[in-house]
Amino acid sequence: MSTQQLTLYVDGYFVNPFDASCLITLEEKRLPYSTARALLRDGQGLPPALHQRTAIARVPALQHGDFSLTESSAIVEYLEDMFPEPRVLPADPRARARARQIMAWVRFDLRTLRVERPWSTTVYPRLLGPLTPAATREASELVDVVSRLLAHGDLADWNIAHADLALTLWRLARNDYPLSSTVTEFLERTLARPSVRAYLDHARPPNPPP
Secondary structure, eight states: OOOTTEEEEEETTSOOHHHHHHHHHHHHTTOOOEEEEEOGGGTOOSOHHHHHHSSSOOSSEEEETTEEEESHHHHHHHHHHHSOSSOSSOSSHHHHHHHHHHHHHHHHSOHHHHHHSOGGGGTSOOOOOOOOHHHHHHHHHHHHHHHHHHHTTTTSSOOHHHHHHHHHHHHHHTTTOOOOHHHHHHHHHHHTSHHHHHHHTSOOOSSOOO
């Protein structure tokens, strides 16, 4: 199928790690694509025509020819099915299941941590108060999960779940939360990957989201 009509609709400030997961997938697969910004916080949103086609209207949204899709994990799996090589999910069923488990966890858990350490602060730094006990527990759980995955060899071979974990950890690292040398090395190695840098280094508006 043609790749000439791939458009990824993303948050206009490029501060959404789930947008990042989709963009990193496109970069890893070396697919020609364009991005379109949806300045949701400024009262704008998806174009009306796309809004009608996505069923669940939000970003990230992928438009591929006459097909449109939202939800980042669904977009990643769609791209993996349509353009299998190079892979971003493991070929081995158990390793692929582990990657999907990680992707689901970072999307649906750690909610207090996400509120108290917004991902926008990784690229638009600002002073924040100390973590509440609930957010502290979630931060500790995050670091513990990554440490155990590393120890068990579940993060030996790169896949898209590595990017999800690293972008979540970066909330902590950029806000002076202490990380072990092992976790820090995983974080730095993943953030240095060219596909991840494509999102981190993307041009952004000069001022943070309102």
